[in-house]
Amino acid sequence: MENDRSAGERNRDRIIAAAARLLQQGGREAVSTRAVSAAAGVQAPAIYRIFGDKQGLLDAVAAHGFARHLESKEGLRPSGDPVEDLRAGWSLNIAFALDNPALYSLMYGEPRPGATPPAAAAALAFLTSFIHRIAEAGRLHVSEEHAARLVHAVGTGAAFSLMSMPEHQRDLTVSDMARDAVIAAITTDAPAPATPGPQGAAIALSAALPKATVLTAGERALLDEWLDRIVRAG
Amino acid sequence: MENDRSAGERNRDRIIAAAARLLQQGGREAVSTRAVSAAAGVQAPAIYRIFGDKQGLLDAVAAHGFARHLESKEGLRPSGDPVEDLRAGWSLNIAFALDNPALYSLMYGEPRPGATPPAAAAALAFLTSFIHRIAEAGRLHVSEEHAARLVHAVGTGAAFSLMSMPEHQRDLTVSDMARDAVIAAITTDAPAPATPGPQGAAIALSAALPKATVLTAGERALLDEWLDRIVRAG
DNA sequence: TCTCCATGTTAACGATGATAACAAAGAATG
DNA sequence: CATTCTTTGTTATCATCGTTAACATGGAGA
Numbered sequence: 052m053e054n055d056r057s058a059g060e061r062n063r064d065r066i067i068a069a070a071a072r073l074l075q076q077g078g079r080e081a082v083s084t085r086a087v088s089a090a091a092g093v094q095a096p097a098i099y100r101i102f103g104d105k106q107g108l109l110d111a112v113a114a115h116g117f118a119r120h121l122e123s124k125e126g127l128r129p130s131g132d133p134v135e136d137l138r139a140g141w142s143l144n145i146a147f148a149l150d151n152p153a154l155y156s157l158m159y160g161e162p163r164p165g166a167t168p169p170a171a172a173a174a175l176a177f178l179t180s181f182i183h184r185i186a187e188a189g190r191l192h193v194s195e196e197h198a199a200r201l202v203h204a205v206g207t208g209a210a211f212s213l214m215s216m217p218e219h220q221r222d223l224t225v226s227d228m229a230r231d232a233v234i235a236a237i238t239t240d241a242p243a244p245a246t247p248g249p250q251g252a253a254i255a256l257s258a259a260l261p262k263a264t265v266l267t268a269g270e271r272a273l274l275d276e277w278l279d280r281i282v283r284a285g
Numbered sequence: 286m287e288n289d290r291s292a293g294e295r296n297r298d299r300i301i302a303a304a305a306r307l308l309q310q311g312g313r314e315a316v317s318t319r320a321v322s323a324a325a326g327v328q329a330p331a332i333y334r335i336f337g338d339k340q341g342l343l344d345a346v347a348a349h350g351f352a353r354h355l356e357s358k359e360g361l362r363p364s365g366d367p368v369e370d371l372r373a374g375w376s377l378n379i380a381f382a383l384d385n386p387a388l389y390s391l392m393y394g395e396p397r398p399g400a401t402p403p404a405a406a407a408a409l410a411f412l413t414s415f416i417h418r419i420a421e422a423g424r425l426h427v428s429e430e431h432a433a434r435l436v437h438a439v440g441t442g443a444a445f446s447l448m449s450m451p452e453h454q455r456d457l458t459v460s461d462m463a464r465d466a467v468i469a470a471i472t473t474d475a476p477a478p479a480t481p482g483p484q485g486a487a488i489a490l491s492a493a494l495p496k497a498t499v500l501t502a503g504e505r506a507l508l509d510e511w512l513d514r515i516v517r518a519g
Numbered sequence: 520t521c522t523c524c525a526t527g528t529t530a531a532c533g534a535t536g537a538t539a540a541c542a543a544a545g546a547a548t549g
Numbered sequence: 550c551a552t553t554c555t556t557t558g559t560t561a562t563c564a565t566c567g568t569t570a571a572c573a574t575g576g577a578g579a
Contacts, residue, residue, distance in 0.1 A: 079395065084536060094559060105536065152396070160394035161313065162386070162449035189489035193462070194516050200446060200459045201466075208442020212434060215396035215405075225434045228427070228470060232435075236466035249493040255486035263483040265518040266511060274511055277500060284499040318567060328528060339567065
């Protein structure tokens with residue numbers, strides 16, 4: 052019986068799978084330690100040995116569910132237009148919420164300040180990579196952090212709103228409006244630099260530098276010199 | 286002992302007050318039927334006679350809390366500009382969520398399709414009246430229903446986002462951005478498209494900065510700081 | 520006075536999260 | 550090989566929870 056995975060790991064996976072099944076079928080209240088241990092063919096104390104806590108189990112279930120969701124997102128390959136990629140990611144996120152409402156509520160339903168569930172942190176990190184690509188393309192006009200947090204907040208809001216209405220009368224219009232509004236708020240219409248990478252951005256910034264009145268004249272002079280070095284390095 | 290309110294009504298209020306107090310102090314898990322009945326000086330079965338259910342009690346607590354919040358909102362009198370009134374209402378809603386996080390989670394944290402808590406329904410109805418006044422002023426360019434649902438969704442998203450971060454590092458910028466984005470999406474007067482100033486280029490360069498190997502680490506650090514100043518100035 | 524209904528009171532039931540205590544079984548170490 | 554140590558399986562138990570049954574009490578209306 053010596054597989055590549057120890058008995059502990061096997062039990063861990065079985066418990067998570069059983070808990071996820073119960074969560075999807077009967078909602079949060081159906082996930083009791085007894086029901087989980089029975090469904091996983093394990094004794095109750097095993098849960099506490101492995102996850103320490105029921106909250107630990109729920110966090111693990113959320114992380115696992117979200118990880119599986121990310122795998123399906125890997126199919127989404129960059130289309131060349133990072134904003135269009137963000138739109139596609141948005142739709143997938145909404146679909147994930149509607150397919151796993153209990154899990155989504157677990158991730159975002161009762162926020163505890165400072166104690167972000169690992170699954171939520173992973174989701175935000177993943178979203179940040181989308182935003183970063185938009186910034187690289189020179190089409191972001193707020194900071195990456197603000198953009199990521201804004202999209203994240205509005206996305207979860209749209210998801211919760213959709214979750215709250217009965218399935219037959221869900222209207223994706225609101226989700227689409229929210230998506231478009233948020234994209235309009237963080238992107239510039241014109242795909243700025245023709246040249247990708249630091250060079251294009253440096254050229255664009257150099258051109259717009261006189262308008263950057265927050266910098267002193269001395270700072271602008273030094274900055275302009277650096278920009279010139281970046282441009283010439285290309 | 287014959288007051289204008291019957292003993293039942295008096296008990297009802299005391300139970301709700303006790304439950305609300307426990308909820309605010311100890312979060313949702315602190316609200317047990319035993320703790321509530323003890324704090325209210327009432328026997329446990331009284332809760333079930335009055336509210337039928339623990340969920341009924343929680344709904345009543347949420348409705349009461351939101352009603353009290355609405356009273357404070359009554360102070361907000363129409364300023365003549367219905368859009369400006371909506372902005373003020375937005376801020377009050379965010380403040381309500383941050384002041385009563387457990388109650389807010391109760392209202393929106395685990396949506397059950399079709400079973401909207403009375404407090405949430407009241408909130409949406411109240412918001413709808415704001416939207417209606419904007420429509421009357423001829424400044425709405427989507428349907429009232431869509432506008433209300435969109436503002437509601439984005440508002441709760443912003444609230445949950447803020448609730449999830451520790452109090453000392455909360456940044457209302459995201460909430461303001463969400464508010465402005467949603468207002469721009471539903472109202473007519475275009476606030477002029479964002480001019481592609483130095484901000485966009487600065488953000489793009491900041492994203493690509495690690496690739497600018499011609500600069501030393503020290504230069505990159507200082508440059509990043511300047512870029513951040515340029516972005517924030519926008 | 521009698522009846523009925525709302526409320527107060529006690530006790531209990533089943534289920535839940537969590538832990539203690541101990542047995543079994545290898546793995547590691549000497 | 551003997552021994553220790555860590556991990557895992559097993560049973561039993563604790564306090565607490567939501568909820569309800571059963572009965573007592575008391576006042577309002579007939």
